[in-house]
Amino acid sequence: xxxxxxxxxxxxxxxxxxxxxSLGAPAAAQTPPGVLIVGQIAEPKSxxxxxxxxxxxxxxxxxxxxxxxxxxxxxxxxxPALATDWTISEDGTVYTFTLREGVxxxxxxxxxxxxxxxxxxxxLDESHPYHDTGPFPLAFFFxxxxxxxxxxxxxxxxxxxxxxxxxxxxxxxxxxxxxxxEAVKAHGSDFGRNPVGTGPFRFVEWEANSRVxxxxxxxxxxxxxxLEAVVFRPITDANTRTAEMLAGGIDLMVEVPPNALSExxxxxxxxxxxxxxHLWFLILNAKEGPFADRRVRQAANYAINKKEIVENVLEGxxxxxxxxxxxxxxxxxxxxxxxxxxxLEKARALLAEAGAEGAELTFYVTExxxxxxxxxxxxxxIQADLNAAGFDVTIETFEWNAFLEQxxxxxxxxxxxxxxxxxxxxxxxxxxxxxxxxxxxDKGGFNSGYYSNPKVDExxxxxxxETDQARRAELYxxxxxxxxxxxxxxxxxxxxxxxxxxxxxxxxxxxxSFFLLLxxxxxx
Amino acid sequence: MGAxxxxxxxxxxxxxxxxxxxxxxxxxxxxxxxATAILGSYATPENVAKLNRDLGLDRxxxxxxxxxxxxxxxxxxxxxxxxxxPVLDEVMERFGATLIxxxxxxxxxxxxxxVAGVISxxxxxxxxxxxxxxxxxxxxxIPSFFLGMMMILLFAVDLRWFPVSGMYLPYGGGDLQDxxxxxxxxxxxxxxxxxxxxxxxxxSAMLEVLRLDFIRTARAKGVGERRVIWGHALRAAxxxxxxxxxxxxxxxxxxxxxxxxxxxxxxxxxxxxNAILKRDILLVQGGVVVVATCYVLFNLVVxxxxxxxxxxxxx
Numbered sequence: 001x002x003x004x005x006x007x008x009x010x011x012x013x014x015x016x017x018x019x020x021x022s023l024g025a026p027a028a029a030q031t032p033p034g035v036l037i038v039g040q041i042a043e044p045k046s047x048x049x050x051x052x053x054x055x056x057x058x059x060x061x062x063x064x065x066x067x068x069x070x071x072x073x074x075x076x077x078x079x080p081a082l083a084t085d086w087t088i089s090e091d092g093t094v095y096t097f098t099l100r101e102g103v104x105x106x107x108x109x110x111x112x113x114x115x116x117x118x119x120x121x122x123x124l125d126e127s128h129p130y131h132d133t134g135p136f137p138l139a140f141f142f143x144x145x146x147x148x149x150x151x152x153x154x155x156x157x158x159x160x161x162x163x164x165x166x167x168x169x170x171x172x173x174x175x176x177x178x179x180x181x182e183a184v185k186a187h188g189s190d191f192g193r194n195p196v197g198t199g200p201f202r203f204v205e206w207e208a209n210s211r212v213x214x215x216x217x218x219x220x221x222x223x224x225x226x227l228e229a230v231v232f233r234p235i236t237d238a239n240t241r242t243a244e245m246l247a248g249g250i251d252l253m254v255e256v257p258p259n260a261l262s263e264x265x266x267x268x269x270x271x272x273x274x275x276x277x278h279l280w281f282l283i284l285n286a287k288e289g290p291f292a293d294r295r296v297r298q299a300a301n302y303a304i305n306k307k308e309i310v311e312n313v314l315e316g317x318x319x320x321x322x323x324x325x326x327x328x329x330x331x332x333x334x335x336x337x338x339x340x341x342x343x344l345e346k347a348r349a350l351l352a353e354a355g356a357e358g359a360e361l362t363f364y365v366t367e368x369x370x371x372x373x374x375x376x377x378x379x380x381x382i383q384a385d386l387n388a389a390g391f392d393v394t395i396e397t398f399e400w401n402a403f404l405e406q407x408x409x410x411x412x413x414x415x416x417x418x419x420x421x422x423x424x425x426x427x428x429x430x431x432x433x434x435x436x437x438x439x440x441x442d443k444g445g446f447n448s449g450y451y452s453n454p455k456v457d458e459x460x461x462x463x464x465x466e467t468d469q470a471r472r473a474e475l476y477x478x479x480x481x482x483x484x485x486x487x488x489x490x491x492x493x494x495x496x497x498x499x500x501x502x503x504x505x506x507x508x509x510x511x512x513s514f515f516l517l518l519x520x521x522x523x524x
Numbered sequence: 525m526g527a528x529x530x531x532x533x534x535x536x537x538x539x540x541x542x543x544x545x546x547x548x549x550x551x552x553x554x555x556x557x558x559a560t561a562i563l564g565s566y567a568t569p570e571n572v573a574k575l576n577r578d579l580g581l582d583r584x585x586x587x588x589x590x591x592x593x594x595x596x597x598x599x600x601x602x603x604x605x606x607x608x609x610p611v612l613d614e615v616m617e618r619f620g621a622t623l624i625x626x627x628x629x630x631x632x633x634x635x636x637x638x639v640a641g642v643i644s645x646x647x648x649x650x651x652x653x654x655x656x657x658x659x660x661x662x663x664x665x666i667p668s669f670f671l672g673m674m675m676i677l678l679f680a681v682d683l684r685w686f687p688v689s690g691m692y693l694p695y696g697g698g699d700l701q702d703x704x705x706x707x708x709x710x711x712x713x714x715x716x717x718x719x720x721x722x723x724x725x726x727x728s729a730m731l732e733v734l735r736l737d738f739i740r741t742a743r744a745k746g747v748g749e750r751r752v753i754w755g756h757a758l759r760a761a762x763x764x765x766x767x768x769x770x771x772x773x774x775x776x777x778x779x780x781x782x783x784x785x786x787x788x789x790x791x792x793x794x795x796x797x798n799a800i801l802k803r804d805i806l807l808v809q810g811g812v813v814v815v816a817t818c819y820v821l822f823n824l825v826v827x828x829x830x831x832x833x834x835x836x837x838x839x
Contacts, residue, residue, distance in 0.1 A: 037694050042798075046608040053562055135578035137562050140571060192608050208609070208617060209790035211694050231694045235788050236798070239673065244688045246681045401556025401803060408560075408567055444568045 031251055034228035036505065036523050038516070039241045039250040043209055043234040046192030049177035050123045050136045055370075055423070058174045059254065059516035060212055060232050065177035065197030066221075068097055068116070069168055071513050076277060076329055076425070078168045082111060082178060082198065082221075083156075092163030092467040099154045103221050105180035106202040113150035118181040120148045120158075133189050138175040142167075163465040165472055166426040173425045174515075200225040200519040209234060226507070226522035245269075245500055251523060252508065254499045254516065258315035258374070264500045272499045274510035277328045278371055279321055279430065280421040282382070282490035285411040287450035290359035290391075297487040299350035300417075301340040303389035304382055308342075310493050313377045318493040323484040324435065325427050325476060326494045328512040331469065332427040334477040337484055339491065347389040360392045364407060364418035369400035371421035373495060379419060382490075410441035410448050418448065421495075423514065427476050432460050435483060451488030525831075529824065536820040541593075543816045544809060548589050551805045557581065558605055558803040579605055592809065601810045606802040611810040614795065619814055621691060622791030624703075625783070626776045628711040633718035633776070634769050638758075640719070641726020641765075645734060646753050656723065663720035669782040672713040676786070679709060689788035710787040714779055718772045725768045729761040736760070763834045770826035774819060 031037045044057040049065055052058070070081040083097035103111040121128045123136045124145060144164040149157045160167065170176060183196035195203045200222065201214035212232040218224045233250060235241040242260040245253045256264070256271075264271055284291040284300065291297050306320045319327075322337040351357050365379035366372055376397065383393045396415070398406060407418045422430045432439070437452040439445025456479055463475035484491070499516075501508050506522045559575040560567045576582045583591070595602060601611035640660065644653045680688040686709050692698050733739065734757055742752050781793030788794075792811050799807040 032695060035695050043607065045606060048608075051608065053566070135575055137571070137575055138566065140566075189608075208607075208614065209795075210690065210692065213695075229695075233690070233694050234790075235689060236794070237785050237788060240676070240689050240786060240788050243676045243681055247684060247688045249688050249690075249694075399556070401561050401801075402554070404560050404567060405555050405557075444570050446568070 031248070033523055036227050036230045036252060036518065036521060037250045038230060038232045039244055039253040040232050040234050041241070041255055042236050044212060044232075047195035047203065047206070047212070048133070048192035049174045049179065050119075050139070051134060051192055052174070053137050055514055060214070061174050061177060062199070062515045063201045063230065063518050064195055064199045064203055064214060065179065066199050067171055067176045067178060069172045071172050071511065074509070074511065076169070076512050077331060078172050088467050092165070092465060093160045095158040095160070095167065096151070097156050099156065100221055101154065103198055104219060105183070105196050105198050106217060107180050107183055107196045109180055109182045111178070111198060112153055113156040115181050116156045116178060117148045117150045119178050120145060122184065130184050130188075133184060133191055141170045141173065141175045163467065165464055165466055166428040169426040201230060204229070222519070225519045227518065230518055248502070251502045251505050252499060254497075256498050256500050258317045261315065261317070261498065268503060270501050270503065270505070272501065272508065272510045273496045274512060275319055275326070275328050275494055275496045276423065276512050276514045277326045277425065278421065278423045278495040279324065279326050279491070280318070280371070280373060280419075280493040280495065281321070282492065283407070283411065283418045283420050283449040284488060284490065285416045285449050286488055287412055289416050290356045290361065291416055293354045293356065294486060295350045295354040296356045296359065298340070299347040299354070299389065300386060300391075301487050301490050302343045302350065303347040303391070304385045304490055304492070305342040306339060306492050309378055309381050313374055313381055314493065317498060318373065318495045321491040321494045323480040323491055324431055324489065325480050328494070329427040332473045332476040334480040337480055344389055351390050357390050358392055361386070361394070361416040362414070363393050363395050364403065364411075364415045365395050365397045366400050366403040366419055367397060369403065371423050371495065372400070372419065373421070373493070375419050378492075407448050408441065408446060410450065412450065425513065428460070428464055431456075431479060431483070432464065435488065436460055449488055451486070453482060453486055456482055525828070529828065532824050536817070539820060540813060540816050544593065544813060545589075547809055547812050548805070551803070551808055552585050556803055558805070561803045562605070592806065596813070602806040604799070604804055604807040606799065606804040606807065611806050614807065615792065615810045615814050618790060618792040618795045618811070619818075621789060622777070622780055622784070622793065624707065625710055625714065625789055625791055626773070626780050628707060629714035629718065629776050630769070630773055632711060632715040633722050633772060636715070637719045637722025638726045638765060640723040642730055642753060642758060644723065644727040645730030648731065660720040660723045663716045664724075666716065668713055668717055668779055669786050671716060672710065672783055672786040675709050675713055691789060710783050710789050713787075714776060714783045717779065718776055722765070722768060722772060726761065726765050729764040730757055733757045733760045759833075763830065766826060766830050766833065770823060773822050777815070777819070
C-alpha cells in the first residue's frame, strides 16, 4: 500500500485542476447581446475587395463597403447605392453616375468622383502608383472599361470599349466595392488588413486565424445597423462548426453540411434556405466519342435521376436544374423550361437509335471544390444511373486543383464527361464563357466540351450588347430553349444556400446573391 | 559538450536544406498552381498567366528556389499569397499555438505515462497493474481525432463544461484562464495515445531495472520501498524512457495536425494543410523549415539529457 496515498493525492490534484478550469471559466454558451458571432468556413485572405475571389471573404466585405450600385433585397436586380442615379448612352458605351451627397468613409474622408476613379484606376491601370497593392484577380470583370473620369465632385463617367450589358451587375459584385483612397495610400500592401469603406460596419480588428471584428458605423447613409458589433470566426472543419452552433458558441452558421441539417430542427434554431445563381452540371464531350451525337447527350439527360440525387445525396439542399441558367436570375429565366424527366425507356430508345448501346465513357470526378457540393457521392450515383441505361462508365477522381487543370484544358482525348459547377452574378457569365464556340479551351474560354451552335453564339453576343433589360431577357430565354434541346451538358442541380441562426437572432435572411447582409439583423 | 552541440547544429543545416529541396520539388510536381487555385472557375490561360506574373511565379523553378533560399538566409521568408501577410509572422504565430498544445500534451503524457508505468511495474500482475494495462490498451487503440470529436459532443455540446474550439473566446476573454480552459480538451485528446506508449515502455523499463542487483542491494541495506522505486529504479529506468519521450515529441507534433483541425486550434499543422491545398509554396516551405529545425533541435536536447543522466553515453 506504499503507492496508494500518492496516487490518491495525484487524482485529487487532477480533479481539482479540472474543477477550477470548468467552474471558474466564463459562461461560453451565452454570447453577449448586440454582438453577433458568425461561424465562417475559412480565414479571409484579405479585406481588400478588389484582391479577393472567395465567397467566404465577400461575406465580411459586403458589410464593410458599399458599391455604386447593389442588388435589391431578395433579387439579383441592381438598385442605387453610392450612386443615386445613372444614365447610359444610346450605344451602351458611356455610363454616367451621380454620387450620393454627404457620404464619408470610416476614416472621415468624403466620397468623391476622384475617389471612385482612384478605385478603378488602381485595379485596371498597371502604371497607377498603387497598382502594386494587388494583385487583382477579378479585374477582368471590368476589362471593358477604357476610361474613368471625374466629371465634377459628384459625377463620374465610365467609357467602355464596346457595349457590355453585365457592367452594372458587375459593379454590384464585391470587386466593384469602393475603398478609401486615403487608406490605400496610408497602408499600401497592408490595406487588406486595415480596410476602410463606407459600409454599415467599420473595421475594428483582425486577429489572424481567430477573428475579424467589425462594429456599427453610426453615420451610414442608409441608417445605422441594429447590431453593435459582428465577430467573424474562421472554423474550417464542418463538424466542428456544427458543434459550435449546437454548443451556443456562434449565433449564425453558414454552409451547414446536408447531413447536419436535422440537428437544427426544433425551436432553438431557425434554418434559412435560398436558391442562388448556381448550376451543377456535367460537361459532355461533344467533339468526339458517343456524346458527339446529340441523341446520346439527351439520353444521358433522361437517364440520370436528378430528383433522387437532390433529395437523397444532397438531402434537399438543392433543386433540380432545368437548363443552363439558374432560376435565381428571375428576370432572365425561361419559366417554360421543364427539367428532363427521369425516363430510362426513352434513354435506351435514344441510345439504340444512335447505335451507342454499351458505350464506354470516362467520367472525371473531383474530390471537392468551390460549389461542387458532394461531388464523389453525386458522381457515383450518376455512374449507376448511366450504367442502368446501358452506358459503361469509368470514374477517374482528382483533387480540385488538379481537376481544374485537367478539365479547363478541354476534355478532348481524355474524357467523355466531367463534373462542374459555377456561381455567377449575371446570366451572361456562364454561357458566354462556357457555351460559345469562341470559348473553346484553345481560345481561352471554358467550353471544355466543345459545344458549338452558331445561333447560340449570335444570341449571346447580342444579349451582351443589349442595354434594354426586357429585350436582353428575351435573348437569354431563347438561348436556354436551344441549349436545353442540344444538351451539351447534363443539367443536374441548383444549390440552395443554407444557414442556421439561433432564435435570439432577428431579421436575418439569405440573399440570392449568396452575400451575407447583416445591416438589418438584431440580437436583443 | 559545447563542441558536440556545435557539431550537431552544423550537421543539421544540410538536413534542413535537403528538406527544403524535397518540399520544393514535391510542391512543383503536384498538379495545379497557385493562380488556378486563386481563380478557380475563372482560370483562363490568359488570367493565369497575368496572375503568375503578378505573383512572380513566371520564373524558372531553380530560379524561384534560389531566390527563396537567398532571401531566407537574410531572414526574409517572403509573403504568403493566400493570406496576404509575411510568411514568418504567420508561421511563428501558428507555431507558438502548436507548441502550447503539443508541449502541454507532452508534459501530460510524460508525467502520467511514467507514473502509470512505475505503479504498474511496482505492482506487477496486481490489480493496479491490470487496470492500468487495460486502460493503456484502450488509450493506444483510440484514434485521437475520434476521441476528440466524442469529447466535444460530451463535454462541450451536452455538458457545456468546455468550449468546442478555438484558443480564446471570440469576444472578451483572452487571458491565461481563457487559454487553459480552451486548451484542456485538445491537450488531453492529444496526450492519450502518447501516454499509453510512455506507460507501456516505462513499465517494461522499470521491470528490467527492478531485477538488477543494485536494487536487491538497496533493499537488503534497508532502503524504504518508496525510495527504491522512485529514487533508485526510476532514475536508472529514465535512461531508456527519455528516448521514448523524444520519439513521442515527434508523434505529438504530427498528431497535433488532426487535433488542431478537430478543435480548430490554429496551429502549424492546420496551416500546412490549408497551405498545401492552396498551393501556397512559400508558406509550406516556411512552415516545414521551422518544424524540421525544431525537430532536429529537440532530438539534440534529448541526446544531451541522456548523456547527462547516463555517464556511459559519451557526448
